[in-house]
Amino acid sequence: MAVARPRRIGKPSRVSRRRVSIGHGLEFLTEVRSAAIPRATPRTRPSLIMHTRMASGKKAAARERASGADGRAGRWKTRPGCRSLYRAFMIALVAWPSIAAPEMPERPWHVLILEAYDPWLPATIQLDQAMRRALHDDTSRLTDVYTEALDTGRFRGRDLEDAFLGLLRKKYGADTPDVILAGAPFALDFAVRHRTELWPEARIVFYGVPSGAAPLTLPPDVTGQYIQYDAAGTVALALRLSPAVRRILVIGGVTESDQGRVRSAIDAAARLSPGIDIVRLDKLPYSEILRVLEKQPIDSFAIFAGFYRDVRGDTFLPADVVEKLSSASTVPIYSVFGSMLGHGIVGGALTDFERVGRQAGELAAGVLSGRISPSAAPRPASAASCVVDARQMARWSLPEARLPPGCSVAFRVPGMWETYRWQVAGGIGLILLQALLIGGLLFQRRQRRRATLEVHQIRAALTHASRLATVGELTAAISHEINQPLGAVQSNADAVEMLLDAHPPRLDRVRDVLADIRAANLRASEVVRRLRALLQKHELAMQSMDLNDAVNAVLRLVATEARRREVTLDAALVARPLRVRGDSVQLQQVVLNLLMNAMEAMTDTPASRRRIRIRTSITGREAFVHVDDGGRGIDRDQLPHLFESFYTTKANGLGLGLSIARSIVRAHGGRIQSENNAGGGATFVVAIPAERGDSDRSQRKADLAGIQATASSASRPTPP
Numbered sequence: 001m002a003v004a005r006p007r008r009i010g011k012p013s014r015v016s017r018r019r020v021s022i023g024h025g026l027e028f029l030t031e032v033r034s035a036a037i038p039r040a041t042p043r044t045r046p047s048l049i050m051h052t053r054m055a056s057g058k059k060a061a062a063r064e065r066a067s068g069a070d071g072r073a074g075r076w077k078t079r080p081g082c083r084s085l086y087r088a089f090m091i092a093l094v095a096w097p098s099i100a101a102p103e104m105p106e107r108p109w110h111v112l113i114l115e116a117y118d119p120w121l122p123a124t125i126q127l128d129q130a131m132r133r134a135l136h137d138d139t140s141r142l143t144d145v146y147t148e149a150l151d152t153g154r155f156r157g158r159d160l161e162d163a164f165l166g167l168l169r170k171k172y173g174a175d176t177p178d179v180i181l182a183g184a185p186f187a188l189d190f191a192v193r194h195r196t197e198l199w200p201e202a203r204i205v206f207y208g209v210p211s212g213a214a215p216l217t218l219p220p221d222v223t224g225q226y227i228q229y230d231a232a233g234t235v236a237l238a239l240r241l242s243p244a245v246r247r248i249l250v251i252g253g254v255t256e257s258d259q260g261r262v263r264s265a266i267d268a269a270a271r272l273s274p275g276i277d278i279v280r281l282d283k284l285p286y287s288e289i290l291r292v293l294e295k296q297p298i299d300s301f302a303i304f305a306g307f308y309r310d311v312r313g314d315t316f317l318p319a320d321v322v323e324k325l326s327s328a329s330t331v332p333i334y335s336v337f338g339s340m341l342g343h344g345i346v347g348g349a350l351t352d353f354e355r356v357g358r359q360a361g362e363l364a365a366g367v368l369s370g371r372i373s374p375s376a377a378p379r380p381a382s383a384a385s386c387v388v389d390a391r392q393m394a395r396w397s398l399p400e401a402r403l404p405p406g407c408s409v410a411f412r413v414p415g416m417w418e419t420y421r422w423q424v425a426g427g428i429g430l431i432l433l434q435a436l437l438i439g440g441l442l443f444q445r446r447q448r449r450r451a452t453l454e455v456h457q458i459r460a461a462l463t464h465a466s467r468l469a470t471v472g473e474l475t476a477a478i479s480h481e482i483n484q485p486l487g488a489v490q491s492n493a494d495a496v497e498m499l500l501d502a503h504p505p506r507l508d509r510v511r512d513v514l515a516d517i518r519a520a521n522l523r524a525s526e527v528v529r530r531l532r533a534l535l536q537k538h539e540l541a542m543q544s545m546d547l548n549d550a551v552n553a554v555l556r557l558v559a560t561e562a563r564r565r566e567v568t569l570d571a572a573l574v575a576r577p578l579r580v581r582g583d584s585v586q587l588q589q590v591v592l593n594l595l596m597n598a599m600e601a602m603t604d605t606p607a608s609r610r611r612i613r614i615r616t617s618i619t620g621r622e623a624f625v626h627v628d629d630g631g632r633g634i635d636r637d638q639l640p641h642l643f644e645s646f647y648t649t650k651a652n653g654l655g656l657g658l659s660i661a662r663s664i665v666r667a668h669g670g671r672i673q674s675e676n677n678a679g680g681g682a683t684f685v686v687a688i689p690a691e692r693g694d695s696d697r698s699q700r701k702a703d704l705a706g707i708q709a710t711a712s713s714a715s716r717p718t719p720p
Contacts (some may be wrong), residue, residue: 001330006415010345011577015559028234036053039525044088054114059583065351070204071075072444072502098295103687106141106142108141108142108143108144109135109139109141109142109143109144109178109368110144110149110175110176110177110178110179111135111143111144111145111146111177111178111179111180111181111364112145112146112147112172112177112179112180112181112199113128113131113145113146113147113148113181113183113189113203114148114150114151114180114181114182114183114185114187114190115127115147115148115150115151115183115184116149116150116151116153116182116184116185116187116208117127117149117151117152117153117154117183117184118149118151118154118317119147119149119151121317121318121319121339122319122339122340122343123337123339123353124183124368126338126339126353126354126357127207127353127354127356127357127360127597127719128147128185128357129354129357130353130354130355130356130357130358130360130361131145131181131357131358131360131361131364132145132205132361133358133361134357134358134359134360134361134362134364134365135361135364135365135701136555137367138361138362138365138369139365139368139369140369143368144175146172146177147672148168150164150186150187150190152184152186152187152255152283152429153255153257153308153309153315154308154309155317161190163233165194165197165198168194169198172198172199172258176201176202177199177202178201178202178203178368179202179203179204179205179364179367179368180195180199180203180204180205181201181205181206181207181360181361181364182204182205182206182207182224183207183208183209184208184209185209185210185256187206187207188204188209188222188224191204191206192218192219192222193478194205200353200589203221203222203367203374204219204221204222204223204224205222205223205224205225205360205363205364205367206222206223206224206360206378207224207225207227207356207357207359208227208356208360208362208671209227209228210227210228210229210260211226211228211379211380211381215416215665218376218378219376220375221374222374223363223365223367223372223373223374223375223376223377223378223379224360224363224378224379225356225359225360225378225379225381225382226378226379226380227351227356227381227386228351228381228382228383229261229264229267229336229337229351229384230336230348230349230351230383230384231261231264231265231267231305231336231349232264232268232271232272232349233269233348233349233386234265234303234334234335234336234348234349234350234385235248235265235268235269235272235273235303235334236272236349236604237266237334237347237348237386237388237403237404237407238301238303238304238332238346238348239272239273240402240403240404241332241398241399241402241403242299242301242332242398243402244299245273245276245299245300245301246276246277246294246297246299246300247276247277247278247279247297247299247300248276248277248278248279248300248301248302248303249281249292249293249296249301249302249303249331250262250265250269250270250278250280250281250282250302250303250305251281251282251289251302251303251304251305251307251325252265252268252281252282252304252305252307253282253306253307253308253309253310253316254282254309254310254311255284255306255308255309257306257308257372258282258305258306258308259282259310261305261306261336262280262282262305262306264305264349265303265305265336266278266280269303270447275389281302282305284310284311285310285311285312285314286307286310286312286314286316286321289310289325290324291324293325293330293331294328294329294330296329296330297330297331298330300331300347301331301332301333301334302325302332302333302334303333303334303335304318304321304322304327304333304334304335304337304340304345305324305335305336306318306337307321307322311540318337318340319339319340319343322335322340322343322344322345323343323344325344325416326343326344326345326392327344328659329684332346332392332395332396332398333345333346334346334347334348335348335350336348336349336350336351336384337350337351337353338350338351338352338353338354338385338387339407341387341389341410342389342410342411344373344392345389345392345395346388346389346392346393346398347407347410348384348386348387348389349384349385349386349390349717350384350385350386350387351384352382352384352385355382356382359379359382362632363379368463371384377493385408386403386404386406386407386408387407387409388396388407388408388409388410389410389411389547390409390410390412390413391411393409407575420646434588462491475585487502489517489521492513492514492516492517493517493560495513496510496513496514496517499513508551541583542581542582542583542585542668543581543582543584543598544579544581544691545578545579545580545581545582545584545587546577546578546579546580546618546690547579547580547587547623547625548573548574548577548616549576549584549613550584550587550588550591550607551571551573551591551616551625552571552573553584553588554588554591554592554593554595555569555571555614557592558592558595558596558599561599562599562612565599565602565603565610566607566610567599567602567610568610568612568613569595569612569614570611570612570613570614571615572612572614572615572616573615573616574616574617578616578618578623578690579688579690579691580616580623580668580688580689580691581668581691582668582688583664583668586664586668587668589660589661589662589664590661590664590672591614591625591627591684591686593657593660593661594627594661594684594686595612595627595656596657597657597658597684598612598628598631598684599612599629601629601631601632601681601682602629602630602631602656604632605630605631609628609630611629611630612627612628612629612630613626613627613628614626614627614628618690621689621690621692622670622687622688622689622690623687623688623689623690624685624686624687624688625686625688626683626684626685626687627683627685627686628677628681628682628683629681629682629683630680630681631680631681631682632680632681633676633677633680633682634649634674634676634682635649635659639674639675639676642674643658643659643661643662643672644657644659645659646659647659665687665688666684668688668689669689670686670687670688670689670690671686671687672684672685672686672687673685
């Protein structure tokens with residue numbers, strides 16, 4: 001038989017100690033619940049409520065289990081250090097579920113927009129979009145927005161209202177709106193009358209209700225934003241733009257809202273323009289109004305106060321009516337609706353429906369979040385804004401200078417500067433930069449032309465100086481050339497004197513002597529003429545010339561010098577003229593320089609070998625002048641530098657002759673080169689472009705000669 005183990009008196013078991021601890025913890029939880037943790041709402045903190053209820057339900061059982069423990073457990077509970085640690089542990093245990101557990105998602109706000117008019121009107125669209133944006137931006141919770149339209153401007157009746165009530169009851173029976181945004185007086189009246197049976201807990205925020213149109217006594221939880229239709233400001237603007245007006249026409253429909261705005265426009269016109277004829281068109285059907293506006297004098301304008309239904313009961317959309325009336329009217333039309341801007345009105349003191357919708361949406365968001373009391377006093381209406389249409393101003397020739405200060409101009413076609421400011425600024429900057437660059441280039445070009453002109457002048461001066469220096473070397477020969485005819489003249493003059501002194505005078509011989517004197521004089525004057533033409537300083541003159549004539553002129557000039565130096569001149573010139581385009585004097589200078597250099601190159605050459613051969617030819621499109629001498633030739637290391645300025649092989653030379661010769665040849669579009677001959681001496685070759693007709697004829701003669709030679713060889717019999 002099993003014997004039970006005796007238990008030590010006064011020491012609780014582990015299970016007992018655990019039960020005691022749990023009991024004390026539940027008791028402490030009950031004590032600190034209200035102080036440590038805020039009171040939770042059923043929607044926001046379900047996990048905390050669950051833990052709190054569990055603790056309350058088990059409190060009695062825990063105390064009962066803990067009462068059986070011995071006194072030592074109670075003493076352990078009252079120890080100061082253990083009790084502090086115990087309390088910290090229990091606070092963490094209580095707070096942990098509420099921290100770790102995710103919060104349940106909040107139910108979105110439900111907002112019902114109750115429109116009184118057609119939801120597709122421009123004003124209604126602006127209001128609806130602005131309210132939705134404001135609700136989205138000003139609330140932290142998701143907002144579900146619905147829109148319902150009563151459209152009382154076109155439909156009205158008890159049966160329709162009952163049917164509409166049944167529809168709202170079915171649609172929103174389960175999802176009761178938190179806020180109802182009621183637009184215009186009829187929608188506000190509908191929401192107030194039927195809220196009890198439809199949405200008893202919903203709060204009402206109205207908008208689009210003119211001051212004084214709402215019920216005198218509003219329920220305590222109804223607030224809203226009034227709206228202002230500034231008929232006086234619109235009439236004042238029209239009178240300012242058309243000071244000579246004599247008639248004001250007021251256009252409106254027969255609905256209650258239209259009639260209210262018609263009365264406001266008439267009162268404002270009568271107050272601001274006493275004595276001016278005011279014509280009411282609200283009692284006419286639409287077709288009659290159209291015909292009246294087509295025949296109005298220019299000293300009139302019209303005020304559009306709204307048009308949903310005419311006297312015949314026909315319904316319309318105000319925006320369509322304005323467009324039709326404006327296109328047919330002979331006078332400008334003004335209005336109080338900002339949504340009509342761009343549909344044909346000139347402008348006016350316009351109500352900004354987007355601003356009204358934004359204010360109403362912000363007010364509804366404040367009511368939903370609790371920042372604004374539903375019983376707050378309705379807010380006053382915002383002031384209307386002066387806005388005009390630039391296109392209509394131009395159509396009616398209304399000067400913008402008459403607009404009041406602060407009046408905005410819409411639909412103005414922006415100018416080039418307003419539209420493409422940065423592009424225009426960049427283009428202007430680029431043009432200025434380009435102008436500066438062009439100016440700099442033109443200045444540089446001018447400087448370059450000036451420098452080129454100076455270089456040309458210096459080159460011409462050097463060319464003239466070189467020509468003078470070359471002719472100076474021919475002084476003895478020139479003196480001999482001139483002395484010969486002068487001496488002949490002197491001798492012939494003495495002979496004439498002797499013939500005249502004879503008895504009888506021999507007049508027949510005098511005539512012959514006089515002819516000799518005339519010939520000698522002509523020879524002397526020709527020498528002087530050639531020298532003058534060669535030595536005269538002049539600009540480069542390009543003209544058609546015969547290259548053979550230039551060579552012959554130089555040969556005649558140096559013939560005497562050649563004889564003095566015992567140099568033989570062999571000339572082999574082509575029989576026909578070599579037509580080139582150039583300056584005869586400068587080309588003569590080139591040939592003269594080459595002949596003088598050739599003579600000086602043969603100073604140490606035996607007299608029997610002092611021979612200069614000068615020949616001309618034409619090949620293709622170039623005419624050539626060859627000057628061969630029998631000197632010792634040119635050193636190979638000197639050939640590349642021979643035509644450089646200030647490079648010379650002479651003991652007393654300046655090194656400018658061949659450089660100037662090359663410059664002259666290049667100015668004529670030609671080239672000059674030198675080479676040593678195989679049998680000694682050197683050859684200088686000058687190539688000048690031939691005139692096109694002359695080169696073509698030479699080419700044709702060469703081709704003809706080649707054809708004849710080919711035919712001759714073909715006709716010769718072949719040896720066996």
